[in-house]
Amino acid sequence: MAFKMKGFSPFTQRTDPPKDNDSEKMTPEQEAEHRRKVLEYNKNNSKPMNSIQKNKIKEQLSKMDPNDPEAKLLQDMLNLDKNK
Numbered sequence: 001m002a003f004k005m006k007g008f009s010p011f012t013q014r015t016d017p018p019k020d021n022d023s024e025k026m027t028p029e030q031e032a033e034h035r036r037k038v039l040e041y042n043k044n045n046s047k048p049m050n051s052i053q054k055n056k057i058k059e060q061l062s063k064m065d066p067n068d069p070e071a072k073l074l075q076d077m078l079n080l081d082k083n084k
Helices: 028-044 051-063 069-078
Strands: none
Touching: 028 069, 051 069
16 A cells, blocks of 8 residues: 555646746845845854865855955854854
8 A cells, every 4th residue: 555645646747937036136235134134043043064064165265255245254154153
């Protein structure tokens, strides 16, 4: 006897594209606010990064301009006490 999930059919496929809101660009003020919220979340709620995540971020940072706001955010994430 096979387990049957209610509402699931292996023969149906999703035909509509996922709704992604990337088409709307944020203003520089909204981007700065978003970065502040991300850093605050990383300080208070997120788990510490593992070594693989840290290495990926370090690799990204090596390819970025140090004055770029995204690079500064990534550096701040690496410098959190729980990620050292």
